[in-house]
Amino acid sequence: MGQTLLQKVWDLHTVRTLPTGQTQLFIGLHLIHEVTTPQAFDALREHGWRVARPDRTFATVDHIVPTRQRQRPFLDVMAEDMIASLERNCRDFGIPLYDIGDDRQGIVHVIGPELGLTQPGLTIACGDSHTSTHGAFGAVAFGVGTSQVRDVLASQCLALEPLKVRRIRVTGQLPRGVYAKDVILTIIQRLGVAGGNGYAYEYAGDTIERMSMDERMTICNMSIEGGARAGYVNPDETTFTYLEGRPFAPQGDAFERAKAWWRSIASDRDAVYDDDVAIRAKDLTPVVTWGVNPGQSIAIDGAVPAPAGADRQSTSDALTYMGLQAGQPIAGMKVDVAFIGSCTNGRLSDLREAARIVRGRHVAPHVKALVVPGSAAVRKAAEREGLDRTFREAGFEWREAGCSMCLGMNPDKLEGNQVCAASSNRNFKGRQGSPTGRTLLMSPAMVAAAALAGEVTDVRTLADPAPAGVA
Amino acid sequence: MGAERIETIEGRALPMRGEDIDTDRIMPARFLRSITFEGLETHVFEDDRLAASRSGDVHPFDKPEYEGASILIVNRNFGSGSSREHAPQGLRRRGIRAIIGESFAEIFFGNSLMIGLACVTAAQGDVERLMAQVEHDPGVVLHLDLEAGACESRGLKVPVSMPAHVRDALIAGAWDTTGLLLDRYEAVTATAAKLPYLSGF
Numbered sequence: 192m193g194q195t196l197l198q199k200v201w202d203l204h205t206v207r208t209l210p211t212g213q214t215q216l217f218i219g220l221h222l223i224h225e226v227t228t229p230q231a232f233d234a235l236r237e238h239g240w241r242v243a244r245p246d247r248t249f250a251t252v253d254h255i256v257p258t259r260q261r262q263r264p265f266l267d268v269m270a271e272d273m274i275a276s277l278e279r280n281c282r283d284f285g286i287p288l289y290d291i292g293d294d295r296q297g298i299v300h301v302i303g304p305e306l307g308l309t310q311p312g313l314t315i316a317c318g319d320s321h322t323s324t325h326g327a328f329g330a331v332a333f334g335v336g337t338s339q340v341r342d343v344l345a346s347q348c349l350a351l352e353p354l355k356v357r358r359i360r361v362t363g364q365l366p367r368g369v370y371a372k373d374v375i376l377t378i379i380q381r382l383g384v385a386g387g388n389g390y391a392y393e394y395a396g397d398t399i400e401r402m403s404m405d406e407r408m409t410i411c412n413m414s415i416e417g418g419a420r421a422g423y424v425n426p427d428e429t430t431f432t433y434l435e436g437r438p439f440a441p442q443g444d445a446f447e448r449a450k451a452w453w454r455s456i457a458s459d460r461d462a463v464y465d466d467d468v469a470i471r472a473k474d475l476t477p478v479v480t481w482g483v484n485p486g487q488s489i490a491i492d493g494a495v496p497a498p499a500g501a502d503r504q505s506t507s508d509a510l511t512y513m514g515l516q517a518g519q520p521i522a523g524m525k526v527d528v529a530f531i532g533s534c535t536n537g538r539l540s541d542l543r544e545a546a547r548i549v550r551g552r553h554v555a556p557h558v559k560a561l562v563v564p565g566s567a568a569v570r571k572a573a574e575r576e577g578l579d580r581t582f583r584e585a586g587f588e589w590r591e592a593g594c595s596m597c598l599g600m601n602p603d604k605l606e607g608n609q610v611c612a613a614s615s616n617r618n619f620k621g622r623q624g625s626p627t628g629r630t631l632l633m634s635p636a637m638v639a640a641a642a643l644a645g646e647v648t649d650v651r652t653l654a655d656p657a658p659a660g661v662a
Numbered sequence: 663m664g665a666e667r668i669e670t671i672e673g674r675a676l677p678m679r680g681e682d683i684d685t686d687r688i689m690p691a692r693f694l695r696s697i698t699f700e701g702l703e704t705h706v707f708e709d710d711r712l713a714a715s716r717s718g719d720v721h722p723f724d725k726p727e728y729e730g731a732s733i734l735i736v737n738r739n740f741g742s743g744s745s746r747e748h749a750p751q752g753l754r755r756r757g758i759r760a761i762i763g764e765s766f767a768e769i770f771f772g773n774s775l776m777i778g779l780a781c782v783t784a785a786q787g788d789v790e791r792l793m794a795q796v797e798h799d800p801g802v803v804l805h806l807d808l809e810a811g812a813c814e815s816r817g818l819k820v821p822v823s824m825p826a827h828v829r830d831a832l833i834a835g836a837w838d839t840t841g842l843l844l845d846r847y848e849a850v851t852a853t854a855a856k857l858p859y860l861s862g863f
């Protein structure tokens with residue numbers, strides 16, 4: 192009987208079964224950042240523990256960093272404090288840190304792949320729920336809390352329960368104007384925000400196989416929004432081509448040997464899954480969220496639902512918060528802010544696609560629009576292509592790399608009950624920093640379209656719409 | 663590992679209705695701007711509490727009759743979203759020692775276990791019965807017995823459950839995992855030695 196990638200990687204990394212019945216799993220790569228680690232390092236100091244594998248631990252700063260003013264010390268005293276604390280911890284424990292000013296700084300889930308740290312067959316942990324992103328490479332990657340960060344720092348291991356595997360097969364050609372973001376939002380809408388509890392999602396099918404690594408990362412990134420702790424795509428030639436020549440990827444002969452091993456850990460053809468779901472690409476449309484969780488979304492030409500059934504209360508609550516009426520079309524909803532960035536959609540191909548849409552046009556006068564590259568490297572590459580100019584000329588702000596307006600931890604925040612068209616991953620109440628702020632999740636192309644029109648707009652109606660399957 | 667043994671939890675309860683209550687609501691991101699967990703107890707549900715009071719309502723966490731409650735009762739998929747441990751930390755520091763719910767988001771559940779905050783599930787009807795009882799009489803004391811898998815409160819007894827390993831870890835005081843993971847470090851080294859990517863393939 193064949194095995195899934197998850198089973199193979201799990202078995203290979205199993206140290207032993209703990210007296211509690213959990214698996215002690217070795218973690219191949221630990222990524223850390225400023226927000227979820229200070230208390231973990233304190234615990235290490237308190238117990239006199241060292242970091243078990245500083246050679247497999249890498250740090251950067253992303254959540255709290257300002258994206259405009261980067262002069263140290265930061266005006267934001269707390270940001271300065273948290274970053275200084277990470278700097279001290281990395282120095283004391285011998286961990287490489289890609290700090291402000293370093294070409295390698297960026298959102299942790301963007302830089303791991305970029306540097307070639309993220310590879311097939313690894314187990315990866317990070318104190319951030321979107322660690323599932325790294326599964327795009329055929330890694331098994333978990334978001335963890337601070338106490339588990341402490342565990343990984345001290346022992347390079349986690350105590351975990353095995354996961355079941357649900358295969359989600361997406362087949363066929365994506366219609367034009369429909370992106371990876373729409374695929375994953377649709378999956379979450381269909382299976383529910385808690386549908387993935389207890390599962391890892393394996394994304395398969397020819398639609399996924401044709402996707403670039405950037406697109407696969409967008410899909411895997413949001414696994415957690417569907418309740419799945421991990422999500423992955425089996426490694427293939429696209430994965431290998433992406434990795435070749437990256438700083439931490441194996442080089443020369445080792446790369447060839449690595450490829451053979453990477454191929455071997457992919458799910459077997461006759462692997463058995465705990466569940467199977469099929470999605471037909473040709474049925475998909477651009478999607479926008481109308482509510483306060485990522486499962487509350489509809490097609491761009493759809494109407495906001497009326498409270499009914501088991502979700503009656505939560506639907507009516509979400510409608511009130513969003514200021515929407517049941518039955519109202521989502522297209523035409525006025526937006527105040529447009530945010531392109533985040534670990535979901537802040538990579539070069541996302542920026543290229545958004546730039547293609549805004550080129551030669553201008554942001555609506557009432558809209559504040561910003562582009563925040565996912566990493567310093569993305570920013571630099573985009574500037575080499577002149578994307579920064581395109582965005583600036585269209586009336587967007589062009590920022591330094593960080594999480595920015597994805598969450599309210601840094602100076603980029605919504606104000607009052609502003610409505611934001613966002614390429615990020617969470618539309619929870621208050622997520623973007625204002626307790627009454629409202630978030631509409633969509634693809635970067637759709638955010639670009641919303642910025643230009645000043646309201647939620649079907650990107651397919653703009654001239655020169657996107658070819659299928661880009662970004 | 664020297665952690666407290668948690669077998670029973672006794673106390674008054676706080677019913678908190680709603681599905682999919684995410685960690686951004688339990689602990690808004692701005693309160694993650696700190697290098698310690700200290701003081702988080704004051705910020706639990708801060709935005710929701712403010713929103714409630716603005717609309718002339720009182721959030722359950724602000725109702726005097728629930729003050730000092732140590733058991734939180736919730737509905738479906740509690741703690742979805744972010745992996746921030748700040749959410750269970752805030753609840754724990756506020757005196758919540760157990761949560762009874764229809765279901766929990768996975769990372770939240772794991773994070774809670776790591777700090778000895780027991781999360782147990784109960785059937786929807788039983789959660790409703792418990793909530794109704796407490797709303798009717800906030801003074802009622804719940805007696806949660808992890809070993810027996812039951813919650814008893816004046817005339818009401820509902821079955822509750824949690825995965826066996828979680829229950830055992832809490833009861834044995836083995837929920838603080840670092841010690842366990844470091845216990846047989848030679849096995850960790852042996853596993854690492856087998857991994858192609860750690861030895862240049």
Ligand code: SF4
Binds near residue numbers: 254534
């Ligand atoms: S971009 Fe948003 S979701 Fe991604 S790591 Fe940063 S805060 Fe988390």
